Amino acid sequence: MQRQPGRGVGGAGLGTGKKTRLNRILHQHGLRNGTAIFLPYDHGLEHGPRDFFDNPVVSDPAYIIRLALEGGFNGIAVQIGLAEKFYWDYAGEVPLILKLNGKTDIPSDAEALSPLHASVADAVRLGADAVGYTLYVGSPAQETDFRQLRQVREDAQRLGMPLIVWAYPRGAAIEGKGGRDSFYAVDYAARTASELGADMVKVNFPHPEKVSGVKDAYQHEFSPQQAIDAVVRSANRTLVLVSGGEKAGDEAMLEKTRQSMEAGATGLIFGRNVWQREHDESLRFVARLREILSQHPRAGAPGA
Ligand SMILES: O=C(CO)COP(=O)(O)O
Numbered sequence: 001m002q003r004q005p006g007r008g009v010g011g012a013g014l015g016t017g018k019k020t021r022l023n024r025i026l027h028q029h030g031l032r033n034g035t036a037i038f039l040p041y042d043h044g045l046e047h048g049p050r051d052f053f054d055n056p057v058v059s060d061p062a063y064i065i066r067l068a069l070e071g072g073f074n075g076i077a078v079q080i081g082l083a084e085k086f087y088w089d090y091a092g093e094v095p096l097i098l099k100l101n102g103k104t105d106i107p108s109d110a111e112a113l114s115p116l117h118a119s120v121a122d123a124v125r126l127g128a129d130a131v132g133y134t135l136y137v138g139s140p141a142q143e144t145d146f147r148q149l150r151q152v153r154e155d156a157q158r159l160g161m162p163l164i165v166w167a168y169p170r171g172a173a174i175e176g177k178g179g180r181d182s183f184y185a186v187d188y189a190a191r192t193a194s195e196l197g198a199d200m201v202k203v204n205f206p207h208p209e210k211v212s213g214v215k216d217a218y219q220h221e222f223s224p225q226q227a228i229d230a231v232v233r234s235a236n237r238t239l240v241l242v243s244g245g246e247k248a249g250d251e252a253m254l255e256k257t258r259q260s261m262e263a264g265a266t267g268l269i270f271g272r273n274v275w276q277r278e279h280d281e282s283l284r285f286v287a288r289l290r291e292i293l294s295q296h297p298r299a300g301a302p303g304a
Contacts, residue, residue, distance in 0.1 A: 017160015018199065021129040025095050025162070026266070026298070030074035030290075034298030036267035037289055038097065038241065039068040040077040043271060045102045051272060058275045061086040067275060068094045071286040075129060077164075077269070080118035083126050095129035097164060098122060100152060102134065112170040113141035116148055120155035130162040135196070137189040139171030146196065153197045164241070165198035178211030180204070183227045184218040190231045194238040202241045202269050205256050206231055224256075228263040244270035247277075250285060257289055261296040268293075 014022075026034050041064045043051040052059035061082045068076045075095035078087070079102055087096050100123070101114040114134040123131045133152050136145055149165070156163040169185035178184050186206035193201035208227035210219055222230075232240050242260040244253065253273050260268070268289060274282050 014199075015157065015160045018156075018162050021095075021160070022162050022199065025074050025129050029095055030072055031294055031297075033294065034266070035261070035293040035296060036074035036241065037071075037286070037293065038075045038077055038267070038269040039064065039071070039073045039274060040243075040269050040271040041082070041275075042077060042079050042099050042102055045079055045104065047105055051276070055276055055278070057279075062089065064275060065090045065094065067279070067282060071274070071283055072290065073286075074267070077132050080122055083128070087126060091127055096123075096126060097130045097132050098126060098128040099132040099134070101148070109136075109139075109170050110172040111141050112136040112139045112168075113145055116152070120152060120159050120161050123161055124159050128161070130164050130200070131156055132164045132166060132202075134166040134168060135189075135193060136168055136170040137192045138169050138174045138185070140173070141171070149196055157197075162199040163197065164200040164202060165193040165196070166202045167193040167198075168204075177214045178218070179207075181207045182211050182214070182218075183208045183222060183230070184211065184214040187218075187227075187231050187234050190238075190240065191234040194235045198238050200239040200241055200266065201235050202243055203231060203235075204243050204245060205260065225259050225262065228259050228265070232260075232263040232265055239266040241265065241267055241269045244268070244273040247272050250288070253285075254288060254292065257292045261292055266298060 026036055030036055049059060057063050065076055065086060073094060075097045077097040077099055079099045083096060083098055100118045101116045103114045120131055133149055135149055153163055167189035169180045169189050174180055174185055181204050183206040186203050190201050190203050206227040208222035208224055242265055274286060
């Protein structure tokens with residue numbers, strides 16, 4: 001049977017540890033139907049505490065982990081410091097995705113590089129089910145980034161740890177080519193993560209408007225659905241997660257979710273749109289996301 005884009009991972013290259021962990025994330029948590037919703041919480045490092053101002057309770061990592069449990073998430077993504085101090089109380093109840101690199105947004109993004117500050121061995125020690133790596137596709141520092149990612153990929157392969165790449169187009173060059181969220185940029189980022197060995201890739205939803213300064217192929221009229229279809233195709237056997245971005249209207253988020261799932265994405269990684277609201281509101285919103293994902297089950301165990 002021909003594989004559907006984004007519907008199966010691995011094959012011969014997938015070790016048993018990776019397969020076990022992916023199976024735990026995709027089939028033993030959340031909806032248990034091969035889809036996923038992750039709760040990311042690395043904003044305190046990436047943006048500083050400003051993202052917590054409107055709803056101060058979310059500055060408490062324990063609140064977020066409890067929200068992930070109550071909302072039936074497939075995992076939480078945090079940096080090492082929070083994983084070490086807060087995951088202990090909830091170990092094994094919701095899968096941990098340990099972010100291995102990260103940076104502040106105090107310097108400009110012109111030469112963006114996200115340095116490593118944790119290892120795949122840390123992820124094993126903490127009982128994580130995946131590691132996260134932020135790759136700045138197109139940055140002038142791309143060469144160093146690729147080298148860092150190679151080390152992480154080799155360690156992940158050796159230790160049986162799934163690798164999720166946050167594939168962000170960044171750096172001076174991308175601003176002249178439609179910008180970081182353009183269809184061209186997101187499509188290229190998805191393909192790059194796949195080419196470099198990611199098991200899952202996290203991308204922003206592409207903006208399909210025509211842009212100047214990029215290849216002719218991207219100059220046609222595309223609908224949002226055509227753009228996300230192409231991004232999932234570009235990722236091929238790398239599973240696609242679509243991110244939330246800044247807080248937006250619920251209907252826009254739900255539509256983005258429908259289009260992503262229709263395209264063959266595995267799921268979502270929504271942070272601010274989930275936790276920048278009152279607790280009950282967060283749970284109600286997540287229930288609506290789950291309703292959409294429940295209509296798009298993904299076949300079989302990973303690697304099957
Ligand atoms: O993956 C993410 C941050 O690491 C996405 O977070 P947001 O949904 O808040 O954009």
